[in-house]
Amino acid sequence: MNIKKQRLLTAGPTPLYPKALQAMMGADLHHRTQDFREIVLSCIAGLKSALGTTSDALILTASGTGAMEASVTNCFSPGDRVIVCSAGKFGERWLEMTKAYGLDVVALTAPYGSHVAVEELEKALAANPGVRGVFVQASESSTGAAHDVKAMGLAIKATNPDALFVIDAITGIGTMPLDIDAWGLDLVVGGSQKAFMIPPGLAFLFVSPKAWARMETAKLPRYYFDLRREQKNAVKGESSWTPATSLILGLAEVLKYIETFGPGKQGMDKLVENAQHLAAATRLAATTLGLELFAPSLPSAAVTAILAPKGMSSGVIVKEYRQKFGSIINDGQGEMKGKIFRVAHLGYFDVVDLFGIIAQLELILDANGFPVKLGTGVAAVQKYYAEKVVGSKQTVTA
Numbered sequence: 451m452n453i454k455k456q457r458l459l460t461a462g463p464t465p466l467y468p469k470a471l472q473a474m475m476g477a478d479l480h481h482r483t484q485d486f487r488e489i490v491l492s493c494i495a496g497l498k499s500a501l502g503t504t505s506d507a508l509i510l511t512a513s514g515t516g517a518m519e520a521s522v523t524n525c526f527s528p529g530d531r532v533i534v535c536s537a538g539k540f541g542e543r544w545l546e547m548t549k550a551y552g553l554d555v556v557a558l559t560a561p562y563g564s565h566v567a568v569e570e571l572e573k574a575l576a577a578n579p580g581v582r583g584v585f586v587q588a589s590e591s592s593t594g595a596a597h598d599v600k601a602m603g604l605a606i607k608a609t610n611p612d613a614l615f616v617i618d619a620i621t622g623i624g625t626m627p628l629d630i631d632a633w634g635l636d637l638v639v640g641g642s643q644k645a646f647m648i649p650p651g652l653a654f655l656f657v658s659p660k661a662w663a664r665m666e667t668a669k670l671p672r673y674y675f676d677l678r679r680e681q682k683n684a685v686k687g688e689s690s691w692t693p694a695t696s697l698i699l700g701l702a703e704v705l706k707y708i709e710t711f712g713p714g715k716q717g718m719d720k721l722v723e724n725a726q727h728l729a730a731a732t733r734l735a736a737t738t739l740g741l742e743l744f745a746p747s748l749p750s751a752a753v754t755a756i757l758a759p760k761g762m763s764s765g766v767i768v769k770e771y772r773q774k775f776g777s778i779i780n781d782g783q784g785e786m787k788g789k790i791f792r793v794a795h796l797g798y799f800d801v802v803d804l805f806g807i808i809a810q811l812e813l814i815l816d817a818n819g820f821p822v823k824l825g826t827g828v829a830a831v832q833k834y835y836a837e838k839v840v841g842s843k844q845t846v847t848a
């Protein structure tokens with residue numbers, strides 16, 4: 451056998467939606483034209499409708515971190531006390547960023563693989579009544595853990611309704627329910643290369659009325675990401691600077707694709723359900739193979755982190771996926787490198803991808819002397835699919 455197809459199976463960039471890729475080739479157009487303005491306006495409307503929110507949606511030309519930074523610089527002033535909930539590499543990004551901008555940071559940290567409990571946040575809110583904002587990851591992609599954003603939002607509303615709730619939902623959107631309006635999510639950040647199935651380069655930001663009001667008094671300097679200027683342009687289908695036109699053409703196709711699952715928020719709910727099924731089937735396959743999950747207590751449906759078997763580096767697993775099969779999967783980041791490997795579910799992943807991912811894993815484990823009965827992990831996914839997705843009435847034996 452000589453053919454090995456390259457397959458991008460990481461949690462970002464994620465597999466690309468083919469029709470979006472084709473649409474991106476139509477980028478020989480100018481962004482200050484009526485045709486393009488209409489596409490931008492349709493994307494903004496599509497984002498709001500998919501998320502089912504009355505918050506304003508902004509499309510920024512940047513990677514996701516750009517919109518994270520825009521949330522900080524537009525809504526806070528030097529010395530503002532804020533709470534940062536951090537349980538992984540992306541939580542640490544919030545910590546570094548808020549400190550870099552001179553905010554007075556109360557850090558609530560949880561060990562990698564775990565999450566910051568709502569009770570911890572409640573205690574910190576009670577101890578710091580003047581807090582101006584709370585930062586968290588909906589899904590911490592570095593560990594595969596989620597946060598209970600709903601309970602956190604309701605706790606903030608109940609104890610300190612002036613604080614802004616800022617959510618890095620870059621791998622949360624499309625993998626978990628997010629009720630922006632009902633849960634009080636003031637700034638919600640997304641990114642194109644995650645569940646949106648297009649390449650990196652666009653960041654999304656959902657901005658609540660409360661966040662807009664805060665911008666009137668917030669003092670941190672800002673220039674490229676001046677959200678009030680951006681919004682003035684966005685209502686006309688424009689942006690302050692030259693946008694990533696090709697990505698916006700791709701985004702329009704993806705939003706249409708999600709609409710085929712159901713109108714408005716129902717389409718997004720289906721995308722979430724898809725990721726949740728794949729994540730649940732992956733956890734089942736991993737434990738069936740005798741492997742241990744890294745974030746078992748509140749797992750994210752964006753990505754499943756699995757511990758490498760004892761005596762084996764996850765780097766070997768990641769390398770063999772690529773060398774033997776052409777598949778690109780993620781190793782751990784930072785201290786987790788060599789210990790965990792990560793299987794992604796967000797965006798354009800289906801159950802056939804998962805059959806392949808688990809079959810490869812079995813072969814890799816077997817080749818490295820880890821005892822597996824070939825086919826048992828794949829059978830677990832098949833059984834999950836037949837029973838939970840198709841809802842088969844007949845007994846499925848695995």
Ligand SMILES: *Cc1c(COP(=O)(O)O)cnc(C)c1O
Nearest residue numbers: 462513514515540591620621641
């Ligand atoms: C991918 C990701 C980001 C943003 O990374 P960029 O490289 O700036 O796009 C931030 N937070 C989480 C949780 C992510 O998964």
